[in-house]
Amino acid sequence: MTWLLIAVVVLAVLMAVIIAAGKSAKGASGQPFPYIKKDCLLTPAERSFLGVLEQAIGGQYRVYAQVRLADLLAVRTGIGRSARTIALNRINRKHADFVLCDKETLEIVCAIELDDASHQQARRKERDTFVEEACRAAGLPLARFVAKATYTIQDVRESIQQVAVIKLEPAPKPNDMESQNPTAQLSPATDSQDKAPVCPKCGGLTLLRTVKSGAHAGKQLWGCSSFPACKGYIPLGKQANR
Incomplete structure (x- = not known):
């Protein structure tokens, strides 16, 4: 009789765990969350460029990828609530491909965009123009690179230094x-x-x-x-x- 009671208790506990797990995978409406994991944070072209970028800056700055503009730019004070909401909405869904930050203070130093063939589309050009103007207004340096098969480290370094005041140690030979x-x-x-x-x-x-x-x-x-x-x-x- 004792063993039967223990078995019933164990079964009840297992059922409770299963039910709780099912509920945790659902939203407030009781429906399952419609999410799946993406394969990779970066595209192959972005991943290749990241390797060159990290060598170009020589470990002197931290590199972050796919950073929201809303995490890089803030809306200035002194404007109305409606205008503020519109300004925030325009940057909330846009990202910078890469961002350089000071290694010690994490101060934002420069944003970097890698332009593939899709940037030739009218909608992408409009988006790129907005990002450039927003960064310029905020005083955030923005470096743009055309996606290609090969890059030279020196060209990457010089392009960044043309828009941002940063000091880079000589690249390794x-x-x-x-x-x-x-x-x-x-x-x-x-x-x-x-x-x-x-x-x-x-x-x-x-x-x-x-x-x-x-x-x-x-x-x-x-x-x-x-x-x-x-x-x-x-x-x-x-x-x-x-």
Whole structure:
């Protein structure tokens, strides 16, 4: 009889847990929440650019992605309630692709927009014009970049410094990373290195290397500078390998 009573109590507890879990997955109306997790915060183009951006700023600033304009801009005081509501609504659903902040104080230093082909559409152009004007009025520097397959770190640095007063330490030279890959060596061609593509795996800097051993010995490739932590590479003249 005692065991039967215990079994009944355990069953009741389990039923209560199941019911509570079902309720927690529903909204106030009793309907299930209609949400699913997105695969990734950034698009492949944004992810690749982020790798270059992080190297361009040299760890001197923090980089945040997909930041609401409402978290970057505030509506000034002294305007009516209706005008304030309209102003807030215009920035609530807009985001900056990337934001640079001071590493210590988190002061907002610069907003960055990466423009892909969709920015050629009339509606996107209107949105871009509004964002530029809003940032200009608020005194927030805004740097724009056209999305493309490759970037040079120096160009990214110079573009940011043209709009924002920031101090950046010199970018590391490719030869500083030569010892990171035991099976490949850097090519002496420095001009090609200035146009290095980004790593297809991590979006970081790639180095022009010559394979020293194995079946592909003697061949050149763009190898990730973070090897062996990242083994992404791009054979010269071929598609990226992951």
